[in-house]
Structure formats: C-alpha cells, structure tokens
Amino acid sequence: MVESRALVRRWLGSLAVVGLALLFAFSTFPAAESVERWFSLAWYPRLQHVLTPMSNTVPFALLDLLALVALIAVVVAITRAVRAARREHGLAPVGRVVARLVTAAAGLYLVFLALWGLNYRRMPMQDRLVLDRTAPASADVVRLGLDAIAELNALHGPAHAQGWGRDESNDAALTRAFAASQRLLSDAPPAVPGRLKRTLFGPYFRWTGVDGMVNPFGLEVLANPDLLPFERPFVAAHEWSHLAGFADEAEANFVGWLTCIRASRAAQYSGWLYLYWQISGEVSAADRAALWEAVAPGPRADVEAIIARVQRGQLPPLRSASWLVYDQYLKANRVESGVRSYGAVVTLILRARFDPGWVPVRRAS
Ligand SMILES: [Zn+2]
Structure with a gap:
C-alpha cells in the first residue's frame, strides 16, 4: 500500500514535469511582454551576474562536465534496466527507464528555459x-x-x-x-x-x-x-x-x-x-x-x-x-x-x- 502510494506520487510528479514542458514548448505562453519584464529585465540578469563570473573562474568548460555526467548516467540506467529485464524475463524495467529518461529530458528543457532559453521569446x-x-x-x-x-x-x-x-x-x-x-x-x-x-x-x-x-x-x-x-x-x-x-x-x-x-x-x-x-x-x-x-x-x-x-x-x-x-x-x-x-x-x-x-x-x- 505504502509502496503503491509512493509509485503514484512518482508518476504524478513525472506527468507534471512532462506536461509543463509540453505547455511551454507548444503554447505562446508566456507572452513577449511578460518575458521581457519578468525574465529578461529581472530574473535573468541577476542569474547571469552570478553564473558567468563563477564559470569564468573554472578553468574547464562546465558543459564538458555536464555532458560527461549525463552520458554516464544514461548508460548506467540503460544497462541496469536491460539486466533487470533479462532477470525478470519482462520488459517492465525498460519501460520504467524510458519513462525516467523522458521525465529527465522534460526537466532539462524546463531548466534550459529558466536559465537562458526564455530569451528566445523576448521583445524582438x-x-x-x-x-x-x-x-x-x-x-x-x-x-x-x-x-x-x-x-x-x-x-x-x-x-x-x-x-x-x-x-x-x-x-x-x-x-x-x-x-x-x-x-x-x-x-x-x-x-x-x-x-x-x-x-x-x-x-x-x-x-x-x-x-x-x-x-x-x-x-x-x-x-x-x-x-x-x-x-x-x-x-x-x-x-x-x-x-x-x-x-x-x-x-x-x-x-x-x-x-x-x-x-x-x-x-x-x-x-x-x-x-x-x-x-x-x-x-x-x-x-x-x-x-x-x-x-x-x-x-x-x-x-x-x-x-x-x-x-x-x-x-x-x-x-x-x-x-x-x-x-x-x-x-x-x-x-x-x-x-x-x-x-x-x-x-x-x-x-x-x-x-x-x-x-x-x-x-x-
Ligand atoms: Zn550565436
């Protein structure tokens, strides 16, 4: 019972992340005026004034580190799922890892928008x-x-x-x-x-x-x-x-x-x-x-x-x-x-x- 409730919560969380990502990807929300006012003139400059000076002090590219971590995480998750599928003689573990990867991609897209991507929608x-x-x-x-x-x-x-x-x-x-x-x-x-x-x-x-x-x-x-x-x-x-x-x-x-x-x-x-x-x-x-x-x-x-x-x-x-x-x-x-x-x-x-x-x-x- 407890386990199934945790499972439901996880599924609802995934659905919310994917749904939010789809909303941002396929709707005109938020409008250009709001993006300019709240994102480009307020939130984004504050973030940039912290992140860029910080990354300037790091001798290597942070993107390299992120890409390596992401690559390793994906390979490990898929390998584990395939092993579990063989053990259990069923495809359920593979389905679970696919769902997790889709959620992760949707989450990454939302982070992308919040850190920089919304600039695509500012005043031209x-x-x-x-x-x-x-x-x-x-x-x-x-x-x-x-x-x-x-x-x-x-x-x-x-x-x-x-x-x-x-x-x-x-x-x-x-x-x-x-x-x-x-x-x-x-x-x-x-x-x-x-x-x-x-x-x-x-x-x-x-x-x-x-x-x-x-x-x-x-x-x-x-x-x-x-x-x-x-x-x-x-x-x-x-x-x-x-x-x-x-x-x-x-x-x-x-x-x-x-x-x-x-x-x-x-x-x-x-x-x-x-x-x-x-x-x-x-x-x-x-x-x-x-x-x-x-x-x-x-x-x-x-x-x-x-x-x-x-x-x-x-x-x-x-x-x-x-x-x-x-x-x-x-x-x-x-x-x-x-x-x-x-x-x-x-x-x-x-x-x-x-x-x-x-x-x-x-x-x-
Ligand atoms: Zn360019």
Whole structure:
C-alpha cells in the first residue's frame, strides 16, 4: 500500500514535469511582454551576474562536465534496466527507464528555459529600434559592403600593429564597448562578459564550422580552438550578446558588431571583417567579385586565411547535418527563419535608423 502510494506520487510528479514542458514548448505562453519584464529585465540578469563570473573562474568548460555526467548516467540506467529485464524475463524495467529518461529530458528543457532559453521569446530587435525602410535593395547591401571594405582597408595596418590578446574578457576597451552597446538597446543591467573557453566539443566545432556557442546551463562561452586572432573579438562579442539575452543569431550579430566598432582598432577590424564576410555570402556572384576587387592585399590575406582555416577543419557531410539540426533547434525555439537569421543582421543594419557614430535610435516605449 505504502509502496503503491509512493509509485503514484512518482508518476504524478513525472506527468507534471512532462506536461509543463509540453505547455511551454507548444503554447505562446508566456507572452513577449511578460518575458521581457519578468525574465529578461529581472530574473535573468541577476542569474547571469552570478553564473558567468563563477564559470569564468573554472578553468574547464562546465558543459564538458555536464555532458560527461549525463552520458554516464544514461548508460548506467540503460544497462541496469536491460539486466533487470533479462532477470525478470519482462520488459517492465525498460519501460520504467524510458519513462525516467523522458521525465529527465522534460526537466532539462524546463531548466534550459529558466536559465537562458526564455530569451528566445523576448521583445524582438525590430520592436526596440526605429526602422526606416522595409526591405533594403541589393544596391544598399553592396554599398554597405563597400563601406565595410573601406574600414577594413584603413584599419588593417593599425589593427595588426596593435595585435590581439588571448583573453577578450580582459580587454577593457571591448568590455566597455559591450556595456555601452547594451545600454543603447535595453534597460537591463549590462551582462558580464565570459572568457572564451576551450571544450571537448572543440573538434566538433572544427568539423562543422561553428565559431562558438553559449552553454545555457552554465552561462559560459565556448569557442572553436582554431579561430584566428582577428576573428576572436567579434566571436567573443557575438557570444557575449547571447549572454546578454539576445538569443536570436541576427540580434547577436548586430550587438556583436555594434560592440566591436566601439572598441580598439584591432576589435573594430574584427567587426568589419565579420560584416564583409556576411555580406559577401549574401550578394550575387557578380557583386561578390566586384566587392573582392575592392579589398586591399592586407585584408585579402586575412580573408584567405579564414577560408583556409574553415576548409582545413571541416567535414562537409557532418557540417551540413549539424547546421540542419541547429536550424531545427532554432525553429523549435520560435526563430521562424532558422539559421537564415544569421544573415538578417544585414537587413537590420540597413533598416535601423542611426544617429552619428552608429548609435541606433530606440523606439519610445
Ligand atoms: Zn550565436
């Protein structure tokens, strides 16, 4: 009797966790205004101000530890269930372990939402900023590309003379610029920057052409180990933007670029190099060739070094499979455009109204 009551309680607990996870996954609850107000402006910044400084002091990636513990727990649970099923000549133990794994996955999803994931549902950048035009014409994109190239050509010498450090979170100009960019866009307290960490997933990043990611369970930043020095400031600023709750890729690119162009010349070079790279992938082949003609030999060598880095490392089948999975993940988190949202940064830069010095104009709330 006592045992069966405990069993019922366990089943009810599991049902509640799975039901709650399904509710969050498939309903529009909570609405964007509530997420912005209660999560992004209140709970999340407090959490980030504790978790990121803590994970910065840990020399390894917390994600590696979590992944190893999870892997061992799953293997042990399945092995035990299979042994018990053999002993009992029935499938009940396997059913029980499946139910437990489903509950654990649902619980993990709820933790993901509470620690970071709800940022996917906050107020979109289009609602924060004054946007001037509807869709930019391809001539506007090319013009922005030429602006980026003019900056690259001018900054290449000074940026290389200045050089790039190994720890972006200790670059005072970059962290100041990150705080300034956030204040331009949101009323939330500025996020704490994270140190770019190496991870056991480094080879996976290399094979799939991923530059970096945020561990949503530790609010730490993990980076591709092969990044070239002049790529790192932008990747750092992009991932920090995720830490600041800009979950959408286009928004993180936008905030990352705004940050870099406010920092040292070495970081500015990194930001414009990213924008050139992004635009180059979006224009027609003829426009791409015309843009390339305008790039001076110095930045050209840097672009070629990036292409060589990516080609050396990637495994094309794994790369496309991994981006397909990420596309599905983004769509599951309400980013309708999936990975295409990376490119939406160009539209955002062209449509946003800027005061002099690339200061985006915010909408009156
Ligand atoms: Zn990102």
